[in-house]
Amino acid sequence: MQDAFWWQRGIVYQVYPRSFQDSDGDGIGDLEGIRQRLDHLVWLGVDAVWISPIFVSPMADFGYDVADYCAIEPMFGSLEDFDRLVAEAHAKGLKVILDFVPNHTSEQHAWFRESRSSRDNPKRDWYIWRDPAPDGGPPNNWISNFGGSAWQRDEATGQYYYHAFLVQQPDLNWRNPQVRAAMYDVLRFWLDRGVDGFRVDVIWHLIKDVDFRDNPDNAGYQPSQPMIGRFQQTYSADRPEVHEVVRNMRAVLEDYDERVLIGEIYLPVERVVAYYGEGLSGAHLPFNFQLLETPWDARLLARMIERYEGLLPPGGWPNWVLGNHDRQRIAARVGEAQARVAAMLLLTLRGTPTVYYGDEIGMPDVAIPPERVQDPWGVNEPGLGLGRDPVRTPMQWAGDNFAGFSTVEPWLPLSDDWREKNVERLKEDRHSILSLYRNLISLRRAHRALSVGDYAAVARDGNVLAYERRFEGEHLLVILNLGHEKQLEDLSMFGDATILLSTHLDREGASGSSVVLRPSEGLLLRVDS
Ligand code: GLC
Ligand code: MG
Numbered sequence: 001m002q003d004a005f006w007w008q009r010g011i012v013y014q015v016y017p018r019s020f021q022d023s024d025g026d027g028i029g030d031l032e033g034i035r036q037r038l039d040h041l042v043w044l045g046v047d048a049v050w051i052s053p054i055f056v057s058p059m060a061d062f063g064y065d066v067a068d069y070c071a072i073e074p075m076f077g078s079l080e081d082f083d084r085l086v087a088e089a090h091a092k093g094l095k096v097i098l099d100f101v102p103n104h105t106s107e108q109h110a111w112f113r114e115s116r117s118s119r120d121n122p123k124r125d126w127y128i129w130r131d132p133a134p135d136g137g138p139p140n141n142w143i144s145n146f147g148g149s150a151w152q153r154d155e156a157t158g159q160y161y162y163h164a165f166l167v168q169q170p171d172l173n174w175r176n177p178q179v180r181a182a183m184y185d186v187l188r189f190w191l192d193r194g195v196d197g198f199r200v201d202v203i204w205h206l207i208k209d210v211d212f213r214d215n216p217d218n219a220g221y222q223p224s225q226p227m228i229g230r231f232q233q234t235y236s237a238d239r240p241e242v243h244e245v246v247r248n249m250r251a252v253l254e255d256y257d258e259r260v261l262i263g264e265i266y267l268p269v270e271r272v273v274a275y276y277g278e279g280l281s282g283a284h285l286p287f288n289f290q291l292l293e294t295p296w297d298a299r300l301l302a303r304m305i306e307r308y309e310g311l312l313p314p315g316g317w318p319n320w321v322l323g324n325h326d327r328q329r330i331a332a333r334v335g336e337a338q339a340r341v342a343a344m345l346l347l348t349l350r351g352t353p354t355v356y357y358g359d360e361i362g363m364p365d366v367a368i369p370p371e372r373v374q375d376p377w378g379v380n381e382p383g384l385g386l387g388r389d390p391v392r393t394p395m396q397w398a399g400d401n402f403a404g405f406s407t408v409e410p411w412l413p414l415s416d417d418w419r420e421k422n423v424e425r426l427k428e429d430r431h432s433i434l435s436l437y438r439n440l441i442s443l444r445r446a447h448r449a450l451s452v453g454d455y456a457a458v459a460r461d462g463n464v465l466a467y468e469r470r471f472e473g474e475h476l477l478v479i480l481n482l483g484h485e486k487q488l489e490d491l492s493m494f495g496d497a498t499i500l501l502s503t504h505l506d507r508e509g510a511s512g513s514s515v516v517l518r519p520s521e522g523l524l525l526r527v528d529s
Contacts, residue, residue: 006095007197007260007284008317009451010047011347011441012354016325017054017076018062019394020357022406029394029405031077035085037397038092040423044360045441048095050199050262052325054082055101058108060168061376062392063099064201065106069186086194095196097260102183103205104169111182112170119157126179127170128162130212141214142236147227147381150236164205164236166376174206174245187252197260200249203275203283204265207242209235226386238267246275246282260284262319269308276316285319285352291345292327296334298465298482305349305467306457318351323359329391332365337520340436340503341480344522347440348469348478350455358395360437361426365390366415374412396422431505439501443524449474462487464517468527476500479515480522487517495529 021033031054041049053063054076063073072082089096105112114123130139130151138151139160144167151160152167162171172179187198215231222229246263253259263283265272275286294304312318322330322342331339339362346353368389373379378387389412396418397404403418415421426434444450453471460466463483469476477497481487491497491513498511503522517523 004452005258005260005284006047007258007352010095010352011045011444012048012050012097012262012352013041013044013046014050014052014324014354014356016052016357016392018411019392019405021395021397022408022410025407026075027406027408027410028075030075031072031081031085035081035088037395038085038089038094041094042092044438045445046094046355048097048196048260049089050097050354051099053099053101053201058106058168060106060166062374064101065104065166065169066101067106067108068110069183070189083193090194095260096194097197097199097262098190098195099201100187100198101201102172102174103202104163104165104171107168107170111172115170116154116156116161119159125176126173128173128208129157129159130162131159140212141231142212143215143228143230145226145228146377162208164202166380171205171208175210175241180245180248184248184252187249191253191256191259196258197253197262197284198249199262199264199287200283201264203246203263203286204242204267204271205237206245207239208237209239210241211235224384226381226384238271243274243277243282247277250277250282250284262287265289269304270311273311273313273316276313280313280315285317287321287354288319288351289321289327291320291322291342292324296338296342296482298460298463298480301345301465301482302457305455309350309455318349319354320346320349320351321354321356322346323356323391324354325356325392326388327391329356329363329365330359331362332390336362336433338482340433341482341520341522343433343437343440344478344501344503344524345465345480347437347444348450348476348524349467350453350469355437356391358393360434361396361421361423362433363393363396363421364415364417366393366413368413372413398422398424436501436503436505439505440524443501447474447476448472449476460489464489475527477525477527478522479517479525481517481520484519486519489515489517491515491525494527497525497527500524500526 018029020029021037022029023032055066056068056071056073057063057065086096111123111126114121115127138149142150144150145165153160163169213235215234218232250261261283262285263275265286272286275283290304330342375387375389393412394405394410399419403414426432449469449471453469456468458466464487466479501524
């Protein structure tokens with residue numbers, strides 16, 4: 001591992017651009033705002049910034065509905081702003097990763113306007129059009145991920161088009177070679193402008209069943225669950241032919257130096273690892289969301305990590321995600337004390353970590369008053385708590401001026417505790433979660449055992465998760481107390497050990513052959529024998 005790639009050694013930081021920093025006083029974050037805040041990322045010590053979509057969009061799904069893949073949404077800035085951001089990020093040693101949304105466009109994309117205009121338009125087959133079922137209803141039983149049928153009847157031509165997400169997000173037909181060529185050109189457009197890689201939105205959705213067969217029933221479905229769960233997604237996603245498309249995308253990147261392909265994949269882990277592709281010809285990093293989904297229990301997490309490590313293909317590089325713009329924030333899920341333990345877990349596991357903006361200051365899920373709800377998912381399927389606004393609220397930078405985010409009321413409300421929980425304040429507190437993140441990141445950079453070393457589980461009792469990381473002569477140990485009881489840990493099997501970091505940030509340097517872990521304490525230790 002001497003020559004690990006930057007995306008293996010490094011740490012990715014996700015920015016949700018609407019909520020990072022507003023520079024022009026419209027209450028919505030923008031590219032110039034991100035540029036102004038690059039020093040935060042440098043100070044924190046991360047390596048790459050992944051920016052959620054910034055392309056021209058009517059914002060039905062807040063940028064995940066793209067109307068022009070090769071232009072910047074004016075609300076976010078201009079191409080010049082983008083070039084400036086990339087140049088400055090690079091000058092500061094940061095990589096820039098864009099969000100590529102190939103499964104669907106906006107209904108306002110020029111391609112779709114043409115496609116829907118008539119049955120014999122040359123772009124008709126760029127999208128997925130089907131005749132109605134014999135009763136005039138939708139062509140099959142597929143459900144949209146945001147609720148309701150995934151088929152929308154279009155009056156002009158009497159056919160239905162398929163949308164895996166919103167009605168305003170028609171799916172492209174990735175079986176059409178012209179679509180592929182056009183989309184690979186989009187990748188080149190941004191690669192030529194210097195971007196260091198892509199996070200590919202819903203990559204497992206790109207190819208659908210060639211016969212559009214009905215999805216099978218899901219016996220365990222409860223009406224309290226999102227409607228998409230009514231059927232198994234057997235035919236609507238994760239089709240075998242998708243891997244050829246992923247391989248082609250990867251091949252586009254291979255013409256450039258050290259660019260990274262990250263795939264968003266919500267599937268059981270044995271299906272996720274298939275996206276590394278045959279002979280590692282697929283995604284460099286098929287996103288591993290198991291930390292978002294595994295109950296916060298040491299035994300279950302240990303088993304999950306072991307299983308993931310075991311399923312990785314030879315040479316496949318692992319990765320870990322603790323939060324994103326679609327899922328509950330970690331501090332909301334496990335509480336403030338355990339959020340610190342989770343930070344140590346994320347940043348000491350083997351594999352590239354992705355940090356979601358704001359998690360470094362322990363941002364909570366923010367309750368959104370009904371009149372301020374924005375996310376269409378929450379609107380389409382009300383009452384199930386599906387809205388994603390709570391995890392997309394403005395970054396809390398300072399104790400005044402709308403948390404330093406904007407000069408006006410932001411597009412989503414700030415958390416109640418922003419006057420205390422903000423970067424400026426937590427930076428000054430050497431015991432804060434922000435200080436913990438920074439220390440963890442700096443240790444990960446300093447110790448190759450953490451960034452590129454081997455991983456081995458260590459069996460422990462109680463609600464304690466432990467593992468070793470080793471690289472050449474370096475031997476580190478991580479012990480995490482996921483419980484609320486203290487735990488006496490016998491370290492004599494390792495000889496002597498010295499604490500490099502406690503999640504409480506108060507006993508670095510202590511050493512011995514046993515240690516008492518306090519409730520919700522994690523320790524990173526150096527084994528001295
Ligand atoms: C991905 C995005 C999500 C978006 C959906 C449709 O899951 O992360 O935010 O709504 O795709 O593009
Ligand atoms: Mg703005």
